[in-house]
Amino acid sequence: MSRRARRNHTPAFKAKVALAAVKGDRTLAQLAEQFDVHPNQITSWKAQLEGGATGVFGPGGGNATALPAIDVKSLHAKIGELTLENDFLEGALTKAGLLSAKR
Template identity: 70%
Template sequence: MSRRPRRNHTAAFKAKVALAELKGEKTLLELAQQFDVHANQVTQWKSQLLEGAAGVFGGDAKAEPAEAAVDVKTLHAKIGQLTVENDFLEGALTKAGLLSARR
């Protein structure tokens, strides 16, 4: 028996299969045969749908990553510090003859 190439299913297809499983009108094996996927895959998509369902109604959704809190003052201070260090080192290396003056 030859192996079938790996398939990538769309999110809409996964949702359709998971909702069909939730309706309970057909057995798991019937759905797997109908949609030509493995029964374990149907079960996995169903559990993913149930986990993410709360996010539809404005709950804590995993799909919306929280923005990292950025302290702009700290970043500006770091940029200033690095600029001063670069200017100092450039001057020192130029005086030592290790860096050309025309940069």
């Protein structure tokens, strides 16, 4: 018996198979034959679907990922720090004759 090359299934295909398994109108063996995947894989996809389904109805909605809070004060401080460094380096390079005054 030869081994099959490893296959990568699309998320849409996985969802289709998992939803068919959740419906329960066919056995795992029938689904495995229909979609040409191993029954253990169907069980795994079904568990992933059931585990992730709570995120769809929970706070934040479906595919909206939680963005980290932006600390504006630290960003302004960093901008000021970088501006100061750029001004210092520009002055030093101009004095050394490595940077033209025109720019």
